[in-house]
Amino acid sequence: xxxxxxxxxxxxxxxxxxxxxxxxxxxxxxxxxxxxxxxxxxxxxxxxxxxxxxxxxxxxxxxxxxxxxxxxxxxxxxxxxxxxxxxxxxxxxxxxxxxxxxxxxxxxxxxxxxxxxxxxxxxxxxxxxxxxxxxxxxxxxxxxxxxxxxxxxxxxxxxxxxxxxxxxxxxxxxxxxxxxxxxxxxxxxxxxxxxxxxxxxxxxxxxxxxxxxxxxxxxxxxxxxxxxxxxxxxxxxxxxxxxxxxxxxxxxxxxxxxxxxxxxxxxxxxxxxxxxxx
Amino acid sequence: xxxxxxxxxxxxxxxxxxxxxxxxxxxxxxxxxxxxxxxxxxxxxxxxxxxxxxxxxxxxxxxxxxxxxxxxxxxxxxxxxxxxxxxxxxxxxxxxxxxxxxxxxxxxxxxxxxxxxxxxxxxxxxxxxxxxxxxxxxxxxxxxxxxxxxxxxxxxxxxxxxxxxxxxxxxxxxxxxxxxxxxxxxxxxxxxxxxxxxxxxxxxxxxxxxxxxxxxxxxxxxxxxxxxxxxxxxxxxxxxxxxxxxxxxxxxxxxxxxxxxxxxxxxxxxxxxxxxxxxxxxxx
Numbered sequence: 013x014x015x016x017x018x019x020x021x022x023x024x025x026x027x028x029x030x031x032x033x034x035x036x037x038x039x040x041x042x043x044x045x046x047x048x049x050x051x052x053x054x055x056x057x058x059x060x061x062x063x064x065x066x067x068x069x070x071x072x073x074x075x076x077x078x079x080x081x082x083x084x085x086x087x088x089x090x091x092x093x094x095x096x097x098x099x100x101x102x103x104x105x106x107x108x109x110x111x112x113x114x115x116x117x118x119x120x121x122x123x124x125x126x127x128x129x130x131x132x133x134x135x136x137x138x139x140x141x142x143x144x145x146x147x148x149x150x151x152x153x154x155x156x157x158x159x160x161x162x163x164x165x166x167x168x169x170x171x172x173x174x175x176x177x178x179x180x181x182x183x184x185x186x187x188x189x190x191x192x193x194x195x196x197x198x199x200x201x202x203x204x205x206x207x208x209x210x211x212x213x214x215x216x217x218x219x220x221x222x223x224x225x226x227x228x229x230x231x232x233x234x235x236x237x238x239x240x241x242x243x244x245x246x247x248x249x250x251x252x253x254x255x256x257x258x259x260x261x262x263x264x265x266x267x268x269x270x271x272x273x274x275x276x277x278x279x280x281x282x283x284x285x286x287x288x289x290x
Numbered sequence: 291x292x293x294x295x296x297x298x299x300x301x302x303x304x305x306x307x308x309x310x311x312x313x314x315x316x317x318x319x320x321x322x323x324x325x326x327x328x329x330x331x332x333x334x335x336x337x338x339x340x341x342x343x344x345x346x347x348x349x350x351x352x353x354x355x356x357x358x359x360x361x362x363x364x365x366x367x368x369x370x371x372x373x374x375x376x377x378x379x380x381x382x383x384x385x386x387x388x389x390x391x392x393x394x395x396x397x398x399x400x401x402x403x404x405x406x407x408x409x410x411x412x413x414x415x416x417x418x419x420x421x422x423x424x425x426x427x428x429x430x431x432x433x434x435x436x437x438x439x440x441x442x443x444x445x446x447x448x449x450x451x452x453x454x455x456x457x458x459x460x461x462x463x464x465x466x467x468x469x470x471x472x473x474x475x476x477x478x479x480x481x482x483x484x485x486x487x488x489x490x491x492x493x494x495x496x497x498x499x500x501x502x503x504x505x506x507x508x509x510x511x512x513x514x515x516x517x518x519x520x521x522x523x524x525x526x527x528x529x530x531x532x533x534x535x536x537x538x539x540x541x542x543x544x545x546x547x548x549x550x551x552x553x554x555x556x557x558x559x560x561x562x563x564x565x566x567x568x569x570x571x572x573x574x
Contacts, residue, residue, distance in 0.1 A: 019485065023379070033453065037416055037453075038408075038412050040415050040422070041412045041414075041415060053415060054414070054421050097305075101306070105299035106299075106303070110300055116303055116307055119310040119314060119315070123314050125561050126554065127513060128514060133317075133321060133534065133546060135313060137320045137543060138320040141324070157309045211403075215403045219403075221406065221407060222516070238408065254412060257405050261405070262400070265400055
């Protein structure tokens with residue numbers, strides 16, 4: 013369509029710079045996190061070791077890293093499960109007309125655009141006013157859901173807008189109950205998207221800082237712990253932490269991508285059986 | 291049959307509605323109510339007074355802080371829009387194979403899934419006094435002493451915003467561009483339009499919904515931000531979010547709440563204007 017003239021190379025260069033801009037800092041701290049015990053916050057590298065990673069897991073050195081890490085994982089997994097189920101269910105609802113649908117829709121949009129600090133503040137104040145202690149598994153969990161659910165819902169909208177309803181009609185014509193239709197027809201078809209929603213749910217919750225600030229209560233989640241560290245830790249253990257959590261995020265993304273691809277492949281294989289004797 | 295199952299969608303949407311009710315509507319209502327409360331050093335006192343708003347709106351510090359936040363918002367918005375549009379334009383119209391398109395798009399989106407705070411502190415070895423940037427510039431002889439404004443300054447705050455949030459522009463604009471019927475571009479060329487004319491008169495107008503959605507994301511995030519300003523300015527710059535945080539740490543909850551209400555109104559007004567440009571439900 014476009015001939016690959018100067019515009020193409022100019023834009024390619026711009027894109028390459030953008031990618032460097034995105035990844036450069038992360039790569040830098042990854043390298044710096046492997047320094048020896050005498051390492052500092054900037055180059056040059058002083059030695060090469062895993063010292064700071066070991067340091068990371070020693071409880072007394074850097075606060076409660078291991079504990080906050082566990083809490084964030086549990087919270088992320090819970091947010092993942094709830095986000096998948098609730099957004100899928102709501103996505104099904106929005107395929108039909110029902111009273112109040114636009115109210116719920118605008119609430120979802122509002123949940124996205126109201127600054128996180130306000131949600132955090134609001135939930136913190138609410139719990140204070142009603143006299144209940146905030147905790148990472150109650151108030152912070154709810155605060156995270158107000159962030160993960162709108163994304164989940166919007167993805168489900170996009171999915172169901174492209175969903176071929178004839179599959180369901182066929183299932184119904186063949187005598188499937190509505191539950192069977194959901195279980196054996198709709199869920200398998202939208203499974204890759206559900207995995208995507210799950211990934212969204214987990215990472216958005218796992219990385220969420222602002223919404224945890226006034227809602228997490230006594231025990232920190234990982235981003236709160238990291239934030240605390242940035243103000244009083246001046247050793248490469250900070251970078252080791254960054255490398256570790258970024259590595260974990262990459263692992264989750266890779267898992268999600270791989271499972272999506274596997275599901276797609278499997279479906280493509282099954283799809284090719286269509287029309288043949290089973 | 292249809293009548294018998296009319297209640298089904300209500301049941302299906304109940305969990306979602308409950309979460310929004312309990313953790314969005316009620317907390318925001320709480321903020322509004324508390325913003326009229328009185329307080330002293332130890333407790334908040336339920337009453338109805340406008341003093342919190344008076345103190346807030348008649349303080350020059352408030353106005354300076356709001357202006358500072360708006361300045362960050364406008365600069366960040368312009369930069370992310372410019373960069374985001376260019377990247378989306380490249381991906382949508384210059385990358386030919388669908389596989390490469392997906393791969394490069396993923397490359398752009400993956401950093402979004404990692405911790406924002408970590409990505410902010412990742413700039414320290416780059417921008418610090420003895421960082422890579424200063425070292426390189428000194429070696430090249432372009433400067434004779436380290437630049438101080440690179441880290442812990444307004445510059446690094448904006449840099450971090452652009453670093454973190456350009457993606458929010460790329461994704462929706464790319465999405466809009468991918469829906470543009472390619473034959474329109476051919477028609478424009480056949481009609482004698484230059485590349486720039488096609489870009490300005492065909493692509494930009496058709497990408498407007500994406501631009502609007504991206505702008506809403508970036509603007510609302512920057513307006514409510516406090517972490518980036520806190521970490522990247524080294525505590526030297528104020529923001530509305532930080533102002534609230536300070537009030538909270540002094541246990542002046544009603545003052546923080548009044549500020550929150552003002553910020554919320556400002557954000558909603560801004561978004562309201564942008565929403566006029568786009569029907570979000572159509573864009574999915």
